[in-house]
Amino acid sequence: MLHILTHDILPVFSMLALGFLLGRLGKINREEAAAVNRVAFLVLQPALILPLIARVDFGAFQLGALGVYALCQAGTFLLALMVARKVFGREPVEAWLLAMATVFVNSLLYIWPISFLIYGEAAALPITAIVAWDSAVSFAFFIITTDLMSNRGASAAQSLRRVGSNPVLGAILLGAAVNLAGLAVPEPVLTAMHFAGAGAAPLTLFALGVILSGQRIVPDGTVIGISAIKLLVFPALVFTALQVVPLPGTWAQMFVLNAAGPSGAMAFALAMLHGVRTDAIAPVIIWTSVLSLISLAALA
Template identity: 35%
Template sequence: MLDQLLNGVLPVFGIGAVGYVLGLRGTFDFNMAMALNKFVMFVAMPALGFQLLAHAPLAEFDQAMLAGYFVTEVLMYTAGFLIARLVFKTDVMEAALLGLAIALTNHILFVLPIAITLFGEDAVTPIVAIISMDGMLIFSGSLILMDVLATKDASLGHTIGKVVRNPPLVAMTLGLAIGVMGVSVPVGIDVFMDFLGGAASPVLLFALGIILSQKASGSRPMLPVAITGVKLVVHPLLAWAIFAGVLHLSPEVRNPAMMVAAAPCGVMAFMLALNYGVRVDAIARAILYSSIGSLVTVTVAAAL
């Protein structure tokens, strides 16, 4: 277990820590973090989404595992939304993103590089399957929801036009179409997308560290604690009950998926909050608390 912590979890976690330290020192500030976030949203994330879906081994995905994991995501999304909206009285957009933070874990930026480091690329197909499903369903659906909520006073045509021009959505749609058709991506485009997509994880984690270093509002201190508890305790237990108790999945499929369920709150919710002007203090703190807690939960899941 110590090997998983030292050689897989901590190196990735350390990127955000570097951003936090440099933010505290004033080397980077909130506006700089916003610029980094926009780069990820409009450049790096579309490239990463395209790469993942264009090269995803769709035929190798375990459909039962994906169905079971999707059930956990729907339940966690609902729980996060209701806790934020009914208990802590947040607005609808913030509640939706707090639900997303629980459902859409930090797999693509945190779990995947850890799993590849520890087990190699051949052993992470279940994680790639979940990432692909999340890109097509959870993340895309959340982008559409945020566009609709952000333009609720606009005409239907304007809202639809904004949705269909959303860079991550366009890129993931193209990547999925290429993956389904089995079309080979030209080498030059592949290298270009791979190079850009590789920047998404470290840049966004670094920007998150900067945001977390800024002085936070003292209100609603229990909201991120509640979200973290649901993410790191309820979600893994629910996933284990479905994977082991209901579906009886093999360890080769179950354990990588458990790493995803045990991962911290998703950074994508933070990125969307910044992009749509939603309050970020609770989301950022939930990501911080769950990232620290996941040093234990992800390490345990990796050692199963």
Template identity: 30%
Template sequence: MLTQLGAIALVVAPVFGLIGLGFVASLSGHLRERAAEGLSEYVFGLAVPVLIFKTLAEARLPEEGQPWGYWIAYFTGAFIVFAIGMTVARRVFGRAHTEAVIHGFTSGQANTVFVGVPLILQAFGPEGAVPLFLLIAIHLPIMMVVATVLAEGAAAGVSLATLRRLGRMLAFNPILIGIYAGGIAKVVGYVPGGVLKQTLDMLAASAVPCALVSLGLALHRYPIRGDIGPAVVITALKLVVHPTIVYVLTRLLPMPPVWADVAVVFAAMPCGINAYLLAQRYKAGVTASASAVSLSTAASLFTVTVWFLILGVS
């Protein structure tokens, strides 16, 4: 037990240590808001897409094809907590429909880039990269489409302008471009070499530490602002209920063991900042989503450790 805890600490401590370093740097004024914005843009727009492209281009895909139980397990859990989050927002906290959608979306939307990528790669290494990036490829599009349709479709139907805006956002999303480019490279058998490989290796190596420091800077910008009750419920749904459902389903449905563990850890990630950005767009649930992002990120230091213990990560 103590040996396993020590091994898990070697995975978790550097990740959350860099997040804490970014938070303290922002809190103390050592790094200002423009640094936070610039670093976030670099991570999201260049470093992580290059890491994803490089990993997928060089990856070994499962010979037996895609394990569909993997997708079923993850998204069943995601949509169950989405529905619970909406229901609690409406019936317990008395929120309007759009704000209830934001609560549900925040409950099911994981922080995949800034926490998921560093933690899962640290825990499972290259073997966990393929299931991680394949899930990222469809996670954001599916969750964003469902949230947008629910938020706008209830009143007057989803407009053509909304669909176009959503399509542009997904088409030009740098993370998705990295995934699609890596997938194409894998299909055609292209693997970068020479100077290009060295350049991509350097960019990819910067992705994880920069992402973690960037998240720490962001947490200072999105503090716990109130609406604590909904934030606590959302945090519990995201960190406890979602991974519990996925854990049960991954033990019932067929898939490689590493894929099963990646799905559980992916589900155990804290609420993603996209939830806060969506709340700002609709001007609903902004306080609850911001508080849930910060609260779930802080709490995930402990809950992720527990899930690693359950999964036997060593």
């Protein structure tokens, strides 16, 4: 457990911690970090996502397990949304993103590299399946719905143009089309995307750390409640639900490991992109990132 924590989990977490430290020391300011976050979100993440979706072997996935995981996501999301709105009185878009933070784990930028360090590519296939699901379906869903909720006064044509021009969503759709058509991505293109995509995780985590350093981190009721749903309710629900689905190898263990991971940076990135308040979303990401260190090491 200690070896996994020090050799596999903390090195990935260190980029967020470094950003937080440099932000607190005033070496990097919020505006600089926001610009880095925007570049990582709109340029580097598409380069990371497209080859993943284009080359993944969907036939190797345990679709029953993915279906159960998706149902657990839906149930947890609805619970968190109701709690954020009815119990803590948060505005609709903020409540939507807080609920997203309970089910959209930092799989692509955090759990995926950790699982590869620990188990290697073959053993990490379950995490790859979740990353593909969250990238192709969950993330696309939240990109579209958050955009529509944040621009209620826009016409249907304006909304369609804005959503259609999102490069992350474009990368997801293009990758899926290439995969389903059985096409091969040219090697020079793959090389360029791998070169660019390698910077997506560290830059996003670093920028997030800088931005979070300027936030109030003392948890209030909203932060405690949403973090508890993320770290306790969601993994417990996934663990319980998967007991009725027979799975080979490490599939069940990896699904629970992923569910126990910290809240994804994407909820924060979408909040920044659409001007949604982040005084609750940011601490949720901080506390779930810190508190999940021990649980991830134990589950791994």
